[in-house]
Amino acid sequence: MYKQFINNYLKKLNKNDILVFAHKNNIILNNKELDYVYEVIKNQSDVLLSDNYNEIFNQAKNMLSKINYEKIYDLFITYKNKYFN
Numbered sequence: 001m002y003k004q005f006i007n008n009y010l011k012k013l014n015k016n017d018i019l020v021f022a023h024k025n026n027i028i029l030n031n032k033e034l035d036y037v038y039e040v041i042k043n044q045s046d047v048l049l050s051d052n053y054n055e056i057f058n059q060a061k062n063m064l065s066k067i068n069y070e071k072i073y074d075l076f077i078t079y080k081n082k083y084f085n
Contacts, residue, residue, distance in 0.1 A: 002083045010045040036063045
């Protein structure tokens with residue numbers, strides 16, 4: 001039930017929404033990282049919400065700074081555990 005609700009929400013996000021959420025979670029994205037995160041959310045939200053999300057995070061290692069990658073991954077796992085377990 002949550003997957004469809006979350007997927008619909010993610011599809012409506014804009015870059016500013018992502019930037020504000022990241023900032024509230026002590027994640028400072030540069031423009032390149034923001035563009036990457038935005039594109040993943042917009043184009044691969046189905047994969048993010050599936051059991052295959054690791055392939056996205058494997059790619060993200062090359063697109064995000066190490067600290068941002070770790071913070072985003074930890075935040076993702078926290079929300080995944082909260083809503084999908």
